[in-house]
Amino acid sequence: VLPSAHLPDxxxxxxxxxxxxxxxxxxxxxxxxxxxxxxxxxxxxGAIDPPTETTRFGLNLKQRRVIFEKFARPERRWRREARxxxxxxxxxxxxxxxxxxxxxxxxxxxxxxxxxxxxxxxxDEGIRRRWPDxxxxxxxxxxxxxxxxKE
Amino acid sequence: MAARQHSVTAWLAxxxxxxxxxxxxxxxxxxxxxxxxxxxIGIGHDWAYFTHHATVSHLSWTVYHQVPTWxxxxxxxxxxxxxxxxxxxxxxxxxVLLFGVLPGMKIxxxxxFVAGMEGTYxxxxxxxxxxxxxxxxxxxxxLCGRFAQLFQDGQPVFLTFLLTPWALLCLERGFRSWAWVAxxxxxxxxxxxxxxxxxxxxxxxxxxxxxxIHTIAGRFDPRxxxxxxxxxxxxxxxxxxxxxxxxxxxxxxxDTLAHNPREWSSTxxxxxxxxxxxxxxxxxxxxxQGVGSAYAxxxxxxxxxxxxxxxxxxxxxxxxxxxxxxxxxxxxSQFLNIFPLIKSLPVLGNIxxxxxxxxxxxxxxxxxxGCGIASLEHRLLDxxxxxxxxxxxxxxxxxxxxxxxxxxxxxLLVDVAGHTRTCLDGVLNLRSALTLxxxxxxxxxxxxxxxxxxxAGLGSLSCFEEQAFFQSPRLRGDLGxxxxxADHRAGSVERVSWSPxxxxxxxxxxxxxxxxxxxxxxxxxxxSAGRVASLDGLLAVHLPAGHHHLxxxxxxxxxxxxxxxxxxxxLGLAAIGIVRIRARRAAAARSRPA
Numbered sequence: 001v002l003p004s005a006h007l008p009d010x011x012x013x014x015x016x017x018x019x020x021x022x023x024x025x026x027x028x029x030x031x032x033x034x035x036x037x038x039x040x041x042x043x044x045x046g047a048i049d050p051p052t053e054t055t056r057f058g059l060n061l062k063q064r065r066v067i068f069e070k071f072a073r074p075e076r077r078w079r080r081e082a083r084x085x086x087x088x089x090x091x092x093x094x095x096x097x098x099x100x101x102x103x104x105x106x107x108x109x110x111x112x113x114x115x116x117x118x119x120x121x122x123x124d125e126g127i128r129r130r131w132p133d134x135x136x137x138x139x140x141x142x143x144x145x146x147x148x149x150k151e
Numbered sequence: 152m153a154a155r156q157h158s159v160t161a162w163l164a165x166x167x168x169x170x171x172x173x174x175x176x177x178x179x180x181x182x183x184x185x186x187x188x189x190x191x192i193g194i195g196h197d198w199a200y201f202t203h204h205a206t207v208s209h210l211s212w213t214v215y216h217q218v219p220t221w222x223x224x225x226x227x228x229x230x231x232x233x234x235x236x237x238x239x240x241x242x243x244x245x246x247v248l249l250f251g252v253l254p255g256m257k258i259x260x261x262x263x264f265v266a267g268m269e270g271t272y273x274x275x276x277x278x279x280x281x282x283x284x285x286x287x288x289x290x291x292x293x294l295c296g297r298f299a300q301l302f303q304d305g306q307p308v309f310l311t312f313l314l315t316p317w318a319l320l321c322l323e324r325g326f327r328s329w330a331w332v333a334x335x336x337x338x339x340x341x342x343x344x345x346x347x348x349x350x351x352x353x354x355x356x357x358x359x360x361x362x363x364i365h366t367i368a369g370r371f372d373p374r375x376x377x378x379x380x381x382x383x384x385x386x387x388x389x390x391x392x393x394x395x396x397x398x399x400x401x402x403x404x405x406d407t408l409a410h411n412p413r414e415w416s417s418t419x420x421x422x423x424x425x426x427x428x429x430x431x432x433x434x435x436x437x438x439x440q441g442v443g444s445a446y447a448x449x450x451x452x453x454x455x456x457x458x459x460x461x462x463x464x465x466x467x468x469x470x471x472x473x474x475x476x477x478x479x480x481x482x483x484s485q486f487l488n489i490f491p492l493i494k495s496l497p498v499l500g501n502i503x504x505x506x507x508x509x510x511x512x513x514x515x516x517x518x519x520x521g522c523g524i525a526s527l528e529h530r531l532l533d534x535x536x537x538x539x540x541x542x543x544x545x546x547x548x549x550x551x552x553x554x555x556x557x558x559x560x561x562x563l564l565v566d567v568a569g570h571t572r573t574c575l576d577g578v579l580n581l582r583s584a585l586t587l588x589x590x591x592x593x594x595x596x597x598x599x600x601x602x603x604x605x606x607a608g609l610g611s612l613s614c615f616e617e618q619a620f621f622q623s624p625r626l627r628g629d630l631g632x633x634x635x636x637a638d639h640r641a642g643s644v645e646r647v648s649w650s651p652x653x654x655x656x657x658x659x660x661x662x663x664x665x666x667x668x669x670x671x672x673x674x675x676x677x678x679s680a681g682r683v684a685s686l687d688g689l690l691a692v693h694l695p696a697g698h699h700h701l702x703x704x705x706x707x708x709x710x711x712x713x714x715x716x717x718x719x720x721x722l723g724l725a726a727i728g729i730v731r732i733r734a735r736r737a738a739a740a741r742s743r744p745a
Contacts, residue, residue, distance in 0.1 A: 024168025031175045035261065039189045039254050048587040048607065095598070098613045102599040117585035120603050124594040128629045141595060141629035143612045145622040146226050151417035 057118045068126035072133035091147035159553045160282030178264035184575040189254040191579035198305030203601035208239035215650040221705045224605040226614035227626040228671035233403035238346030267293040267313025274316035283556035284525030291517035296446030297510040299571035308347030312510045325385035326377045336392035362386040398716035402709040411618045415501040420482040445509035450566040455519030461526040469515040528556040595628035623688030637665040652705040666692045675707035
């Protein structure tokens with residue numbers, strides 16, 4: 001623990017040396033405890049509000065429908081944009097579409113002052129309940145199989 | 152080496168408690184932004200991706216009390232050990248289990264930095280660099296640009312590169328000792344388990360180059376006491392032992408790579424000038440191939456040149472390696488064509504992004520810089536020794552021999568970390584996902600925010616993996632029931648319980664039919680009744696008529712076989728270790744005077 005090659009060969013010295021060596025380990029131990037304690041002090045973000053008689057995710061049906069409609073509004077434009085970006089690769093088209101969905105979700109979370117998890121839960125609810133988009137059709141509930149680009 | 156006993160910096164650096172204290176302090180300072188946001192991630196896709204995988208495995212261990220081998224939350228179901236990117240089985244995952252997903256990941260990052268600094272220090276000591284030189288090398292390498300940039304990109308798997316010095320140390324010591332070969336195999340097993348498609352092949356290639364360089368260097372070293380074949384034998388033994396120790400992961404990985412290879416057909420080429428810009432220019436541009444993304448510091452180079460000027464022979468091997476590395480990182484355009492050679496090898500055909508090997512350039516430069524500082528200190532101490540008679544002058548020179556290397560080490564730290572640490576400013580700007588307790592079901596999801604779905608008990612069909620894992624085109628994100636009958640008029644299905652690896656169902660059917668589960672089929676699924684099959688890639692069970700309490704359980708036979716091999720390898724290693732220790736003690740007792 002301590003470099004001892006050049007200490008006098010006396011038992012007393014050796015004992016002090018051992019003690020000092022052990023004592024220095026208090027430093028990393030104390031630092032580790034302090035850091036872990038500091039990290040663990042921060043509370044986790046928590047849970048989405050449980051459903052009540054009139055609400056889900058802390059919002060009533062009307063609010064959720066409004067958010068979903070805003071979500072679904074540019075859907076066809078996004079699909080078109082994705083088609084132009086990746087005309088020959090179906091998975092990439094879908095992936096590009098989901099990238100645009102993410103941007104929209106983050107913006108809607110800011111606008112409606114809710115956590116982005118809530119926005120995604122409404123998105124999922126809308127697809128599951130087949131809420132119509134602007135043209136009256138539900139959003140697709142399946143995706144093309146995984147096929148990552150090779151270049 | 153004269154005046155060895157006078158080096159105060161060497162004496163201080165050898166005090167393990169002080170040294171570890173310094174590593175922890177510096178790492179905590181460097182990672183302050185990360186540690187002060189324990190429940191946040193970055194906006195980059197990979198943050199969401201790795202958080203998703205960690206969340207799923209955490210759920211599997213802590214909520215369902217199951218060993219995670221199947222991830223039903225992504226792509227409709229993926230194997231866990233067979234996915235190279237997944238680090239569920241890594242030692243660092245213990246922190247996730249102890250402290251929760253995101254805080255655990257952050258504490259694991261800190262542990263990686265401490266391990267990297269200690270490994271570099273020990274390797275530098277092995278090369279004969281001591282005191283401030285070894286400390287400076289440890290800090291310069293561990294805090295270089297590549298280890299800061301990965302936080303922008305959200306790729307914690309690249310922290311495994313911090314174990315490179317440990318791997319080289321074990322390899323070099325393994326030229327003479329089988330115990331170090333075993334230690335090296337343990338290090339490489341950790342590298343493999345920590346995940347990622349890059350660190351294991353890259354570190355393995357570096358070790359191969361290292362072994363070849365040492366084999367050649369050994370031929371020209373008149374004092375060499377190592378047989379010419381020992382470097383390559385040590386490497387081969389290490390590789391074989393690593394394969395045995397990690398068999399529980401290796402077998403599934405081989406299987407998935409064989410069935411769903413990671414394909415990459417593009418060529419990657421970088422000009423030497425661009426690589427130099429990555430390594431030595433400071434830039435605000437924060438992307439993984441950007442200028443300054445591998446910042447290794449100009450002071451590092453200057454100190455390396457000091458070592459050359461002082462004719463320090465210890466820089467020869469790192470310098471030779473630097474030439475090879477510069478050829479490697481430039482890709483396909485340079486004279487030795489190392490990277491195309493690597494790509495022509497059987498398993499490594501789809502390897503990409505050679506620029507990532509700049510992390511090894513940073514290591515070599517750091518070692519050269521450490522040599523520079525250590526040589527300077529040695530010269531000053533030697534001068535002080537010669538002035539032995541003139542006590543005042545010698546004392547003053549010893550003080551200078553303490554102050555100059557320490558200041559240079561500090562200067563190196565300020566130059567490297569002063570810049571790279573700024574890459575971490577504001578990087579964690581996204582609070583983690585909220586949790587929601589609900590029965591598991593698949594959703595369309597979104598792979599760009601992949602961490603959202605498992606936290607809310609949902610699978611995300613939208614997904615991304617480096618390998619094209621099989622995904623059934625018939626998966627749906629809007630089903631009322633995740634388990635249903637192909638012929639819905641044949642009867643009814645009721646879910647009794649659900650967990651990632653075990654689904655219990657009550658099935659009542661009037662005629663033989665097929666039960667379908669909205670997950671991908673995999674050979675690991677077994678059923679308590681009927682016959683498991685694939686229905687357009689979906690998990691399905693052909694059932695006879697009647698009432699069934701059906702249990703579907705996931706047990707991957709390759710993980711089981713591999714697990715047995717790994718356990719036997721660990722037990723074998725432990726037994727050999729115990730026998731050797733006992734033999735050594737007996738020999739010591741025999742040699743003691745009566």
